Amino acid sequence: MSFEELRLDGVSRSFGGHAALAGLDLTIKRGEFIALLGPSGCGKSTALNCLAGLLPLTRGSIWQDEARLDVLPPERRGFGMVFQNYALFPHLPVRKNIAFGLQMRRVPRAEIRRRVDEALRLVHLEDQAGKLPGQLSGGQQQRVAIARAVVLEPSLVLMDEPLSNLDAKLRLEMRTEIRRLHQSLGLTTVYVTHDQEEALSLADRLVVLRAGRVQQIGTPEQLHTEPANWHVADFMGYRNLLPLKAGARRGAGVVVEVEGRELLGTPVGDLAPGSDVIAGTRPEDLTIGPAGGTGVPATVEVVEYQGREVAVEARTPGGIPLNLRSVDRPAVGDRITVTVEPRRLLVFPADGA
Known part of the structure; x- marks a missing residue:
């Protein structure tokens, strides 16, 4: 019928x-x-x-x-x-x-x-x-x-x-x-x-x-x-979900701090300065740069060959794991910096929904 x-x-x-x-x-x-x-x-x-x-x-x-x-x-x-x-x-x-x-x-x-x-x-x-x-x-x-x-x-x-x-x-x-x-x-x-x-x-x-x-x-x-x-981001492939504090608003964005470095993200919902947040991004949206750059410092721990690109797991000095994907192949132990575009870094209230 x-x-x-x-x-x-x-x-x-x-x-x-x-x-x-x-x-x-x-x-x-x-x-x-x-x-x-x-x-x-x-x-x-x-x-x-x-x-x-x-x-x-x-x-x-x-x-x-x-x-x-x-x-x-x-x-x-x-x-x-x-x-x-x-x-x-x-x-x-x-x-x-x-x-x-x-x-x-x-x-x-x-x-x-x-x-x-x-x-x-x-x-x-x-x-x-x-x-x-x-x-x-x-x-x-x-x-x-x-x-x-x-x-x-x-x-x-x-x-x-x-x-x-x-x-x-x-x-x-x-x-x-x-x-x-x-x-x-x-x-x-x-x-x-x-x-x-x-x-x-x-x-x-x-x-x-x-x-x-x-x-x-x-x-x-x-x-x-x-x-x-x-929670939805977690299930939709946002493997990097970092518990942080919301900083000041900057235009339409919100500042969060990782390892002493300020990152600008896109807020999802109302975020008061100082509130607990989860900053999420996909591995493919993180960019690897040389050590000493303006991004978040990290050390490469795992590199997995996946055809045209590699999956990389790196760790910041404070112990935060970061999952990345890259066409370049860093070596285990390499020191790198990690950056992300503001529109690719979503900042959610930590209490979710």
Whole structure:
């Protein structure tokens, strides 16, 4: 059943008095790809299971246009689901695994054959249709699981960390495959992951969760460049998060002091002079200069070769670790200075959100 929007109003789920998900408000438009992102235990899988009907709500409601869904059992919601562990029937060949849901819905045989053939074609498994799941690679099994979900022509596809069991090369291939299927079929997708790179590459919008609460909802570009607080920044690749004190305002910027050197950063929120702050920046936004320069002094401790660039861990005289990326390759023990552009150094209230 098609819809224009799916709405979660104050969706909450508690276990033994502990709120695993608290007050999730989210509107999903038809055709959107939404990624629920966060560390283990943040509530993202709980949210997905509430949507699927596998968990009852403690509070709140779920609506598909004007129809309330949270009062319906899972089988009446019309959603497809792809699990982390694939959940394929080991004794059934690929074709019958894909057809199973259609058979349970008593779809006519000719229609089942047509839709299964189309699903096999979409996931490029036509020549594997007669094999058992145990005869397939991990990536092929995952494609069977995806085909089984989309063959139902669901109004919404729910994916719970579907790539976490695959190796790095297969993960990249399947990411492209999932995005291709989403676009070609016009699917509406809710996707759970703890991998920020995966979420950035796949989603139209991201929902970052922490301790069961929404921290920020936005496009990949918004969350990448404008994290709402240091918790979001931490999850979006800001590996350098330094506890400091806010200094004076200077124009639109705020001064912070590291190892006796003043740095100008971009404030996120209201920052009173002298208040505790977290200054965050990405490794690639720090620039390495020669010792004795105007930046923060540091000594190189670790250098990791990563192809066209190296990952560098350096430490200031006061013991602050700094993570950098550079096309130049310093040597362990080199003394350097580190600088950063003000717009690349975000300064957050230390209490977060």
